[in-house]
Amino acid sequence: MDRRKALKNIGNGIGAIAVTPAVVSLFQSCQTSATYNPLFIPKDDFKIISNLMEMIIPKTDIPGAVELKLPEFVDAYIDAVWDEEEKTDFTETWEVFISSSIKAAGKENENDLSAADWDAQLAKYLKPGNDLPADEILASKFVNQLRSLTVNAFKTNEFIGEEVLAYAPIPGEQKGCVDLMEATGGKAWSL
Amino acid sequence: METNYDAIVVGTGISGGWAAKELCEKGLKTLVLERGRMVKHVEDYPTMNDDPWDYKTGDVITQETLKTQKKQSRTGYTTTESSKHFFVDDIEHPYNETNRFDWMRGYHVGGRSLTWGRQSYRLTDFDFTANLKDGIAVDWPIRYKDLAPWYDYVEEYIGVSGENVGLSQFPDGNYLKPMELTCVEDHLKSDIKKNYKDRILTIGRTAIITEGSKPGLGRSTCQHRSRCRRGCPFGSYFSSNSSTLPAAEVTGNMTLRPNSLVHEIMYDADSKRATGVRVIDSETKEVHEFNAKVIFLCASTVPSTSILMQSKSDTFPNGMGNASDQLGRNIMDHHLGVGASAASDDFKDKYYTGRRNNGIYIPRFRNIGGETNQKDFTRGYGYQGGGGRSDWTKQIAEMAYGAAFKEASLKPGDWQIGLSGFGEILPYQDNKMTLDYNKLDKWGLPTVTFDATLKENELNMRKDMQQQAVEMLESAGFRDVKGHDRDYAIGLGIHEMGTARMGHDRKTSVLNENNQLHDVPNVYVTDGSAMTSAGNVNPSLTYMALTARAANHAVKELKKMNI
Numbered sequence: 001m002d003r004r005k006a007l008k009n010i011g012n013g014i015g016a017i018a019v020t021p022a023v024v025s026l027f028q029s030c031q032t033s034a035t036y037n038p039l040f041i042p043k044d045d046f047k048i049i050s051n052l053m054e055m056i057i058p059k060t061d062i063p064g065a066v067e068l069k070l071p072e073f074v075d076a077y078i079d080a081v082w083d084e085e086e087k088t089d090f091t092e093t094w095e096v097f098i099s100s101s102i103k104a105a106g107k108e109n110e111n112d113l114s115a116a117d118w119d120a121q122l123a124k125y126l127k128p129g130n131d132l133p134a135d136e137i138l139a140s141k142f143v144n145q146l147r148s149l150t151v152n153a154f155k156t157n158e159f160i161g162e163e164v165l166a167y168a169p170i171p172g173e174q175k176g177c178v179d180l181m182e183a184t185g186g187k188a189w190s191l
Numbered sequence: 192m193e194t195n196y197d198a199i200v201v202g203t204g205i206s207g208g209w210a211a212k213e214l215c216e217k218g219l220k221t222l223v224l225e226r227g228r229m230v231k232h233v234e235d236y237p238t239m240n241d242d243p244w245d246y247k248t249g250d251v252i253t254q255e256t257l258k259t260q261k262k263q264s265r266t267g268y269t270t271t272e273s274s275k276h277f278f279v280d281d282i283e284h285p286y287n288e289t290n291r292f293d294w295m296r297g298y299h300v301g302g303r304s305l306t307w308g309r310q311s312y313r314l315t316d317f318d319f320t321a322n323l324k325d326g327i328a329v330d331w332p333i334r335y336k337d338l339a340p341w342y343d344y345v346e347e348y349i350g351v352s353g354e355n356v357g358l359s360q361f362p363d364g365n366y367l368k369p370m371e372l373t374c375v376e377d378h379l380k381s382d383i384k385k386n387y388k389d390r391i392l393t394i395g396r397t398a399i400i401t402e403g404s405k406p407g408l409g410r411s412t413c414q415h416r417s418r419c420r421r422g423c424p425f426g427s428y429f430s431s432n433s434s435t436l437p438a439a440e441v442t443g444n445m446t447l448r449p450n451s452l453v454h455e456i457m458y459d460a461d462s463k464r465a466t467g468v469r470v471i472d473s474e475t476k477e478v479h480e481f482n483a484k485v486i487f488l489c490a491s492t493v494p495s496t497s498i499l500m501q502s503k504s505d506t507f508p509n510g511m512g513n514a515s516d517q518l519g520r521n522i523m524d525h526h527l528g529v530g531a532s533a534a535s536d537d538f539k540d541k542y543y544t545g546r547r548n549n550g551i552y553i554p555r556f557r558n559i560g561g562e563t564n565q566k567d568f569t570r571g572y573g574y575q576g577g578g579g580r581s582d583w584t585k586q587i588a589e590m591a592y593g594a595a596f597k598e599a600s601l602k603p604g605d606w607q608i609g610l611s612g613f614g615e616i617l618p619y620q621d622n623k624m625t626l627d628y629n630k631l632d633k634w635g636l637p638t639v640t641f642d643a644t645l646k647e648n649e650l651n652m653r654k655d656m657q658q659q660a661v662e663m664l665e666s667a668g669f670r671d672v673k674g675h676d677r678d679y680a681i682g683l684g685i686h687e688m689g690t691a692r693m694g695h696d697r698k699t700s701v702l703n704e705n706n707q708l709h710d711v712p713n714v715y716v717t718d719g720s721a722m723t724s725a726g727n728v729n730p731s732l733t734y735m736a737l738t739a740r741a742a743n744h745a746v747k748e749l750k751k752m753n754i
Contacts (some may be wrong), residue, residue, distance in 0.1 A: 126591040164601065169242065170546040175523040183542045183544050189603075191242065
């Protein structure tokens, strides 16, 4: 997608979903994430992927992806669960996504992209109804897969599962059709 | 070491546990042999209370698991972290496939009674007379009236939850309080009642206690955690470990010997009786012989059949009791993976409490006479399935990502509903298992080779199964109705059966109407190998009933000195 289109999309408010000051600061920070040594994701890429995950599930009054250590989970998950083909696909689509993003932002290097640049990319690939040119299909595949991985990590998180979602390790009763608000106050069951 | 017993039971699963209980309660000193390790109720259920976040990457199948459980993982769900330890190591326990065959099992005290699906239905005379009416295979040597009192007996003892619906093809039983349908399921039930004259939807019948308690090691009411397969601390679902083995133990007549691999039944040509079994200790490889007056083979379909095949002698050069050459043949299963799914925009303000380990059930409505008879296929199928709200791809699409997306993901998704058919496979001579003496396992025993495929009747039935599911969901007004027909190979139903079938005639069957080998009356085979036809319902309840009935017969015969 050319730069003009990207700017146009931001102007339409399709972007700017997740560009909060907190997220901006994540991208501006020179610090690398803690002392985590990724099992699968290349160490150089881990920070950008973590930040993208934070944009997908940002900190609100509930912790976001980075605080919940969802990037560490996703890294371990891919390493333990996926086979060679799935891993290779992920790496390939990640690389297409990176080069696509650099081009869209009109920059030289992925580390030069701003939060707004990344946000425009997420918006382009995650919002429904966007027509994508053929050379961006793989980039879109990467982003959609990252979102699924992030959500899976979120829902498999102990804090979210026990403290945020409705948690009932021993429900006791089984009732088939009940009022949602009465059952869980509107929340989904975690188990 | 004691080597003489009144009875020997081989296997401790669904059938073996019942044989142990019945024989011990009737006063027989019984040696119960299990090839696998001990599993004690509650004590040996390491994962019973785990949450998904107790596992590093969730309760999933890992690449590490696939290294040793590749075939067992074909189900896609049984070898996740919380239950993989109850399924075999495929490297230790290999088998051969001329055509793909999915042989899913675990070797441990309790067998698949620990990991089974718990759905419990009775065969009917539609099933018992089917081969005779179709001119296929051989006639069952029993009818529903022979087994009905034993279905009553086992249902009462184990506890089965469900409701009576008064259909001849779906007999009423003694059920505990039924579990509840969800809103979408109830809607489908009403629509089927309104728009169809030939079928109904009911709640599944499952071997789970929903009120009160049942005998055993503290078997109490289900807490709806839906963690059955790991072993239940409340003993709510039926397993040998919580129910029948403790009953056998308490009589003082049982000797339970795990790690004891029975590989041959010993035969005395003069008395024309089996005299006992040969055992290899699965840990030490020491060999033993044990003697008994009566032997119950309950090792599950394939192992029981293997044992008979391995029991060669001058009298039985082709395997014990195999004058008919039917041993190993006619292998059947229930074919599944075909049906339909849909979504609903209704009931947005509704939900459910408790994780119900049970689904809906639509009993067989095909080929039960009159207008129900189909020209493209014989026999029938039922549907399992259910409706809940755990999928939320619609929220993903709308909210995309960010704070609003995160907020939406904490809410229940749209309602989804699915129907999944279980179809009967016919007995075919050439669908079979054989032993390969060129590929031995680590105990020096031949490995099993499977060669069985679906044929025209099954494939035609699957078309109807998909179409009917689609039509029912469309009729109920659900959206995005999609049929599916997924990858299925024989065995994936985990109901393999038929390889030592019952029949009237020793020339065409292996067992008589009492589950005795025609030719060796003190050997009873009461697991899935006995099945003359598969029916379309989950078979374990039938194995329990056959076993209890056969044990009753065996003890009477012993008292009369007939065996």
